[in-house]
Each structure stands twice: as C-alpha cells, then as structure tokens.
Amino acid sequence: MFGSTETPLAPVRHSRRADWAAGQAISYLMRQGVENPQCLSLAAGLVDATTLPVETVRRAAEIVLSDQAWGRHALQYGHTSGAERLRKSLLAHFAALEGRSVDDLGIELDQVILTNGSQQFLSLVAQVLLDPGDLCLVASPTYFVFLGTVAGVGAQSVCIETDESGMQPEALDAKLAELNAAGELNRVKLIYLVSDFENPSGYSLSAERRRQIVEIANKWSREQRIHILEDAAYRELRYDGDPSPSVRSCDATGESVIYAGTFSKSFSPGLRVGFGIAPNGLVEAICARKGNEDFGSAHLNQQIVATVLEEGWYVPHTNVVRMGYRTKRDALLAALDREFAGLDGVTWVRPDGGLYVWMSLPERIDTGFESSLFERASKIEQVMYVPGELCYGDESGTRPRHQMRLSFGVLDPHSLSEAVARLARAVRGVM
Amino acid sequence: MFGSTETPLAPVRHSRRADWAAGQAISYLMRQGVENPQCLSLAAGLVDATTLPVETVRRAAEIVLSDQAWGRHALQYGHTSGAERLRKSLLAHFAALEGRSVDDLGIELDQVILTNGSQQFLSLVAQVLLDPGDLCLVASPTYFVFLGTVAGVGAQSVCIETDESGMQPEALDAKLAELNAAGELNRVKLIYLVSDFENPSGYSLSAERRRQIVEIANKWSREQRIHILEDAAYRELRYDGDPSPSVRSCDATGESVIYAGTFSKSFSPGLRVGFGIAPNGLVEAICARKGNEDFGSAHLNQQIVATVLEEGWYVPHTNVVRMGYRTKRDALLAALDREFAGLDGVTWVRPDGGLYVWMSLPERIDTGFESSLFERASKIEQVMYVPGELCYGDESGTRPRHQMRLSFGVLDPHSLSEAVARLARAVRGVM
Numbered sequence: 001m002f003g004s005t006e007t008p009l010a011p012v013r014h015s016r017r018a019d020w021a022a023g024q025a026i027s028y029l030m031r032q033g034v035e036n037p038q039c040l041s042l043a044a045g046l047v048d049a050t051t052l053p054v055e056t057v058r059r060a061a062e063i064v065l066s067d068q069a070w071g072r073h074a075l076q077y078g079h080t081s082g083a084e085r086l087r088k089s090l091l092a093h094f095a096a097l098e099g100r101s102v103d104d105l106g107i108e109l110d111q112v113i114l115t116n117g118s119q120q121f122l123s124l125v126a127q128v129l130l131d132p133g134d135l136c137l138v139a140s141p142t143y144f145v146f147l148g149t150v151a152g153v154g155a156q157s158v159c160i161e162t163d164e165s166g167m168q169p170e171a172l173d174a175k176l177a178e179l180n181a182a183g184e185l186n187r188v189k190l191i192y193l194v195s196d197f198e199n200p201s202g203y204s205l206s207a208e209r210r211r212q213i214v215e216i217a218n219k220w221s222r223e224q225r226i227h228i229l230e231d232a233a234y235r236e237l238r239y240d241g242d243p244s245p246s247v248r249s250c251d252a253t254g255e256s257v258i259y260a261g262t263f264s265k266s267f268s269p270g271l272r273v274g275f276g277i278a279p280n281g282l283v284e285a286i287c288a289r290k291g292n293e294d295f296g297s298a299h300l301n302q303q304i305v306a307t308v309l310e311e312g313w314y315v316p317h318t319n320v321v322r323m324g325y326r327t328k329r330d331a332l333l334a335a336l337d338r339e340f341a342g343l344d345g346v347t348w349v350r351p352d353g354g355l356y357v358w359m360s361l362p363e364r365i366d367t368g369f370e371s372s373l374f375e376r377a378s379k380i381e382q383v384m385y386v387p388g389e390l391c392y393g394d395e396s397g398t399r400p401r402h403q404m405r406l407s408f409g410v411l412d413p414h415s416l417s418e419a420v421a422r423l424a425r426a427v428r429g430v431m
Numbered sequence: 432m433f434g435s436t437e438t439p440l441a442p443v444r445h446s447r448r449a450d451w452a453a454g455q456a457i458s459y460l461m462r463q464g465v466e467n468p469q470c471l472s473l474a475a476g477l478v479d480a481t482t483l484p485v486e487t488v489r490r491a492a493e494i495v496l497s498d499q500a501w502g503r504h505a506l507q508y509g510h511t512s513g514a515e516r517l518r519k520s521l522l523a524h525f526a527a528l529e530g531r532s533v534d535d536l537g538i539e540l541d542q543v544i545l546t547n548g549s550q551q552f553l554s555l556v557a558q559v560l561l562d563p564g565d566l567c568l569v570a571s572p573t574y575f576v577f578l579g580t581v582a583g584v585g586a587q588s589v590c591i592e593t594d595e596s597g598m599q600p601e602a603l604d605a606k607l608a609e610l611n612a613a614g615e616l617n618r619v620k621l622i623y624l625v626s627d628f629e630n631p632s633g634y635s636l637s638a639e640r641r642r643q644i645v646e647i648a649n650k651w652s653r654e655q656r657i658h659i660l661e662d663a664a665y666r667e668l669r670y671d672g673d674p675s676p677s678v679r680s681c682d683a684t685g686e687s688v689i690y691a692g693t694f695s696k697s698f699s700p701g702l703r704v705g706f707g708i709a710p711n712g713l714v715e716a717i718c719a720r721k722g723n724e725d726f727g728s729a730h731l732n733q734q735i736v737a738t739v740l741e742e743g744w745y746v747p748h749t750n751v752v753r754m755g756y757r758t759k760r761d762a763l764l765a766a767l768d769r770e771f772a773g774l775d776g777v778t779w780v781r782p783d784g785g786l787y788v789w790m791s792l793p794e795r796i797d798t799g800f801e802s803s804l805f806e807r808a809s810k811i812e813q814v815m816y817v818p819g820e821l822c823y824g825d826e827s828g829t830r831p832r833h834q835m836r837l838s839f840g841v842l843d844p845h846s847l848s849e850a851v852a853r854l855a856r857a858v859r860g861v862m
Contacts, residue, residue, distance in 0.1 A: 009686055011655055011656065013656070021719045054496055057496055072481075077477050077478075119725050153446075272725065285452070292579060294547040294548055297729075299700075
C-alpha cells in the first residue's frame with residue numbers, strides 16, 4: 001500500500017491564469033438569459049429565436065449527409081484552420097462586403113481561420129500576442145466579454161476616449177505618446193475595435209477614423225508591431241445608412257489589422273462558426289495555439305455553413321434578419337421615448353445597427369449588480385439589463401457607474417415595450 | 432495625418448505562450464494524413480472513414496431540425512458547460528461503462544462539462560492547473576499531443592517508467608519522493624494517464640495500479656492537491672479481455688481524478704463532442720476558462736449526440752466500430768508477423784484495443800523525422816509512421832529514438848498489409 005485514501009484532502013491550487021479568468025460576468029448573464037424566462041431580459045446577448053434558420057440548416061445538413069462520401073468527409077477530422085471549402089466561400093463573401101473582388105483583396109486562403117464563434121478567434125489572438133502585464137487599448141465603453149478575455153491572459157485594458165464616431169484618434173495618439181514617454185510603449189501589443197455598432201454603445205467608427213487609427217498604430221509600431229484587432233460581429237446588422245469598408249481594408253500591407261467575423265449574429269450561434277483573417281505574420285502562431293486547444297472546430301458545421309453560402313441562402317436570410325431587428329430597435333426606441341419622457345438627465349443612443357441601445361442615467365444613479373436600481377429592476381419589476389460599468393477597461397480613470405446596455409436581441413416588440421415600462425418604473429423608483 | 436503607412440513594418444512579437452505552442456508535430460502529421468492520399472499512412476490519428484455514422488447523424492439531425500422549437504433551441508447559444516440533456520445521457524452512459532447506477536456514482540450534473548472533443552477538455556485542465564515551470568508526470572511513452580499541451584502552457588512533463596501494465600506505481604512513488612527531497616514537490620500539479628490502450632504503446636493500466644496510483648497521488652498531496660487526469664479516449668475500443676472500472680471510480684472522494692472522454696474515436700470526430708467529469712473543486716475554474724475561450728461548444732452537435740444516445744443508436748454503432756477495428760488490428764499484426772520475420776531486434780506490442788501498435792527497432796536505428804529511415808519510408812516507399820521519440824516527455828533521461836507508432840485507424844486491411852510490406856522494405860534498407 002502506498003498510503004491511505006483517508007488522508008484529508010490537500011487544497012486545490014489553480015494556475016494564475018485560472019485566477020485571471022475567474023468571476024467574469026458573461027456566464028452569469030448568459031445563464032440568466034437562458035434560465036429566467038419569467039424575467040424580461042434586456043441583458044441577454046442571445047439572438048432572436050424567431051430569426052434562427054431551422055429549415056435552412058435542415059436542408060443544408062440533408063444535402064451534406066445524404067451523400068455518403070461528403071457525409072464521411074464532414075464527420076471526419078478537418079484541418080486545424082478549418083474546411084477549405086468554407087474558407088473560400090467566406091473570402092468571396094468578405095470581398096462582396098468590401099465591394100471588391102477576391103483577387104483585389106490580396107488575402108491568401110491560409111490567412112482565413114475558422115473558429116468556435118468569433119470569440120475563440122478573439123481569445124486566440126489575445127493568447128498569441130498578450131503576455132501578463134501587456135496592454136490592450138480599447139474604446140470606452142467596449143465589449144465587456146473581450147475585457148474578460150484580456151484579463152484572462154493577465155493583460156490590462158486601457159480605455160481610450162470615444163464618441164459617437166468611435167474611438168478618438170487624437171486620444172489614441174496622445175495615450176501612445178504618453179506611454180512612450182513613460183518608457184511603456186513596448187507593453188502595448190493590441191488595439192481592439194468593434195468597428196460597426198459597438199457593443200454596448202452602438203457607435204460605429206467613421207471611415208476617416210478607420211484610416212487614421214491604422215496610421216497611428218503603424219506610427220507607434222517602433223520596436224514591435226502594434227496590431228489592431230477589428231471585431232466585425234455586427235457588420236451585417238445595419239438598418240440605416242451606408243456601410244464603410246472595414247478597418248482591415250485601410251491596412252495597405254495587410255500585416256497590421258486582424259479581422260474577426262462570425263455567423264452567430266446573422267445566422268446561428270448554435271453552430272459556433274466564426275472566423276478570422278490574420279496577417280501572414282500571425283497565421284502560424286494562431287493555428288499552433290488552436291492545435292493545442294482543439295485541433296480544429298466542428299467540421300460538420302463548417303460544411304453546413306459552406307452549403308448555405310454556396311446555395312445562395314445566406315444573404316436573403318440576413319435581409320430577413322435585418323428587417324426583424326430593425327422593427328425591434330424601433331419598438332425599443334419608441335418605448336424609451338414614451339416611458340422615459342420627462343425624466344431629466346436620462347439619455348440614450350439611437351444606433352444604426354447592432355443589437356444594443358446604450359442608456360445613461362444621471363450620474364448619481366448607480367446601475368451596478370449591487371445597486372438598488374439593479375435589485376429593484378431584477379427582483380421587483382422583473383427586468384434585466386447589463387450594468388454599464390462592466391464595459392470599461394482596467395485603466396479607465398473614474399469608471400462611470402450610471403449607464404446600462406439594453407439589448408433588443410431576444411424580446412419581441414411587445415415584450416420590449418413592456419420591459420421598458422418596467423425599467424422606467426424601476427428608474428423612477430430610485431430617482 | 433498621424434503618420435505614414437510607408438514606414439517599414441516593425442517586427443511581430445508573439446507572447447511567450449505562442450512560442451511555447453509553436454512547432455508541434457500534430458498539425459504537420461494531420462495535414463500529411465489529409466493531404467497525401469498516395470502515401471499510405473500508418474501515422475494519421477484519423478478514424479476509419481467507413482465507420483463514420485453518416486446515416487445515423489442524418490436521422491438525428493432530421494429529428495432535431497424537423498421540430499421548430501427544438502431546432503431553434505439547438506441553433507441558439509447554449510450553456511458554457513453544454514446542453515443539460517446530453518450531460519444527463521452521458522452520465523447514464525458513463526455509469527453503464529462503470530457497471531454502476533447513476534445514483535451510485537455520486538456525480539452531479541454540473542461536474543460534466545462538454546467540450547470541442549476531449550482535446551479542449553485536456554487543454555482546459557492544463558490551463559487551470561499548470562503555471563509555467565510546473566510539472567506534469569506522464570507515462571513513458573505517452574500521447575504526444577498532450578505533451579504539446581503541457582509545453583503550450585510553459586509546464587514540463589516528467590516521464591515515469593512504464594511497462595505493459597501501464598505506469599509503474601513504484602517508479603511514480605520514487606519520483607515524487609525524489610522531488611519532495613529536492614524541495615520541488617510543490618511544482619507537481621498533475622499526473623496524466625491514458626488508462627486504456629495508451630496512445631502510442633497500447634498498454635492499459637491494470638486494475639491494481641489504478642487504485643495504487645490514486646493512493647500515491649493522495650499521499651503526496653500535502654500542501655496542495657496533485658490531480659490525476661484520466662484520458663479515456665480509447666476506452667470503448669476494446670477488442671479482447673475484460674474492461675476495468677475507470678481510475679475515476681477508484682477515487683473515493685471524487686476530488687482527485689479528472690476524467691476525459693470523447694465521441695471522436697467511437698462515433699465521429701467531425702462533430703467535436705467530447706466531455707470531462709471534473710472534481711467539484713475545479714468545475715468553476717474550467718467553466719470560467721471555457722467562457723473566455725468560446726462560451727460553449729456547438730449546441731446543435733450536442734443535441735444530435737443526445738438524440739443518438741436517447742434513441743439507443745450509439746451502443747450498437749460502437750459494436751460495429753469495434754468489429755471493424757479488431758479485424759484491422761489483426762490484419763496489421765499478421766502483416767508484421769509476415770513481413771518482419773527474421774529481422775533481429777524488431778519487436779512490437781499486441782494491443783487489446785485502441786488504434787495503435789508500438790514497434791521497437793534495434794537501438795542503433797533512428798526513426799526520427801530527420802532519420803534516413805523516415806526519409807526512405809516516406810519518400811521512396813511511400814509509407815508514414817509517427818516517430819517514437821515524439822512520445823517522450825521533457826525530462827525523460829535518454830530519449831529513445833528507435834521506436835515508432837503504427838496506427839491501424841485509417842487504412843483498410845489490404846492497405847495495412849501493403850503499408851507494412853513497404854515499411855519492412857524501408858527498415859531492411861537501413862539495417
């Protein structure tokens with residue numbers, strides 16, 4: 001015998017990385033959205049269930065799996081970077097969004113990497129670029145899940161002043177000059193941008209700023225490259241106005257901007273098909289890290305999405321999705337106009353796309369998980385929102401605590417109206 | 432203007448983690464298997480295409496997607512830890528493999544975590560337990576991809592002497608005593624075991640050793656827990672002899688052993704549905720890390736596999752799969768008996784299950800990627816194998832270089848016979 005199993009158990013020691021990843025809000029919020037149907041959720045980042053393409057996916061799966069050879073191919077391991085067939089279709093789709101030809105893009109197929117939603121791509125980029133203590137510059141506010149991804153590798157996020165045209169180039173340039181003067185420039189590895197309809201603010205980066213930010217990143221890439229990570233998750237959810245070419249297309253060399261896209265918002269999150277377009281200098285590192293993590297994403301799902309694109313079913317579907325969300329955005333905005341009329345100091349952004357409305361209350365009203373507003377809203381009025389303070393980086397000066405993100409993703413127009421009425425009662429209750 | 436885009440580009444600096452993950456053999460080997468159909472592959476870890484359950488998956492997908500509500504549910508985001516329905520079915524299936532009732536297992540549903548194949552689960556465990564410089568004790572030889580996973584978080588793998596009954600408890604105990612005497616015990620976080628038909632050796636851990644290794648881990652868990660990670664990937668691919676209960680079932684508290692399982696080998700790798708059963712003390716950390724990486728694996732695929740289990744289609748399928756692989760194992764062994772007859776110093780293991788035959792040549796014959804044998808085999812004879820030296824950990828004393836892993840996963844019996852004839856010609860050529 002080597003010992004007794006009756007010895008009391010020694011404590012578990014997690015890695016530092018596990019500690020960095022702990023306690024983030026996304027799991028809590030997603031669980032709320034899934035598990036509390038009685039609470040009207042303006043918080044959940046789920047997509048509208050009625051937009052989900054059940055019949056389209058059924059037909060595509062039937063095509064792939066009715067053919068024995070194709071079916072076997074789909075059920076076998078694929079490449080770490082994903083099925084070539086889907087990567088080809090994706091590149092053609094990306095070119096169409098840019099209003100260019102595939103040849104004109106100058107992007108090789110092996111720069112396109114398929115992942116489990118775009119979140120895995122964002123996570124892989126964070127892992128291959130950020131060491132503990134490194135800095136990632138972000139808009140203010142920005143996507144709170146990505147802030148958790150940065151924290152999860154032990155790096156820090158630094159807020160750059162942001163307005164309705166997105167991250168301010170002057171503020172970005174000034175921050176980089178400040179870090180350079182402090183001898184800290186070599187800690188900066190990444191600038192993260194949600195270029196269209198930022199989550200949570202709804203702001204889009206203007207065409208001019210897209211070019212300027214690429215210039216600034218290149219200018220301050222002295223001893224080492226400062227990459228830009230462009231998160232285009234909401235690009236295809238535009239309801240008003242004209243689209244801009246991506247930040248990626250402002251990058252003449254193609255070596256500075258990393259582009260992340262997804263089918264989760266415009267098609268189906270349950271397929272977990274996202275992708276990235278990486279500069280040549282990062283492809284190998286991202287694929288090596290992905291090889292460590294899972295050898296590649298679900299091959300069957302890639303074949304299903306490739307079929308949907310090739311059959312020409314995708315674009316018509318996104319048109320229907322856009323019409324639905326546009327109606328819901330308008331319902332939410334109309335309810336806000338009605339229910340919050342006469343409440344001084346309450347303002348909100350009218351977004352041209354995406355899934356979110358960003359609302360500010362008077363500064364004295366705290367919206368956090370521990371606040372009496374959150375308590376009143378979630379427990380008494382039965383309505384959930386995302387506290388705005390989650391959406392600010394580590395180094396943000398005074399973190400605003402009086403804002404909230406309202407999503408029109410899940411609820412139907414009638415429920416949106418009811419949810420806003422409940423929220424207004426909660427706000428009036430604490431004001 | 433903030434600068435010029437004509438500035439020469441600064442060099443890219445990867446994170447240390449990216450450097451740790453670089454240059455691993457798995458991507459190279461998988462690509463060989465997929466891209467070189469003219470080269471007979473005894474290397475590829477792909478499964479036999481003829482075993483892939485195309486019709487079964489087609490029917491399951493049809494069931495899930497023919498129902499509008501169920502289809503929408505499957506195409507929506509799920510929980511980070513995966514669909515409850517599949518986790519329930521899995522627990523029942525696991526209980527059946529153990530010959531126990533679900534109640535008797537004492538495992539809560541939230542201890543079951545669904546991942547992108549079991550590789551993601553192994554990677555998550557490595558991430559939440561191993562800091563750079565930490566140690567993971569492994570069999571000698573062991574699964575080379577997991578060695579890459581350990582290296583990918585900056586930790587080191589330490590080889591423990593191994594024989595046909597698996598890792599030697601006495602050697603494990605002696606190594607832990609040695610590390611303790613050197614004041615290094617606090618670096619040891621994990622013992623990794625492939626309990627059935629180890630990849631590459633084909634060895635299974637005897638029932639007695641399963642108990643002993645749990646005792647040893649508990650005995651040396653002084654200031655902190657030493658967890659055991661049991662990789663049961665090949666458990667359901669047994670062709671001879673009686674199954675043993677898992678190492679997990681030797682763990683009275685359920686807090687020391689982490690169990691990893693998969694549907695990739697017994698059903699379909701292209702679905703990327705794997706799972707782990709984690710001790711309570713690790714569930715939250717693993718889910719938090721997974722939340723950072725992808726918010727959860729493909730929900731549709733989980734619903735498909737749950738349907739397959741609930742309809743009772745899974746177990747009959749594995750019976751067919753086993754019969755096919757058994758025939759192929761026998762074909763490979765018969766070809767080895769025939770083709771290597773009279774070659775002194777060439778030996779191989781006759782495995783009771785799994786997908787691999789482990790072969791040793793005389794010590795003077797190098798089998799590595801750079802060796803003349805590998806060159807002759809892959810270029811002249813057109814046959815691929817996995818060099819044995821890949822399968823030894825970082826701290827392995829003198830790393831043996833005269834072995835090879837032969838897989839009977841992909842090729843049919845006739846091609847296996849031809850591949851062995853080619854390999855024997857290559858070996859005779861260098862001897």
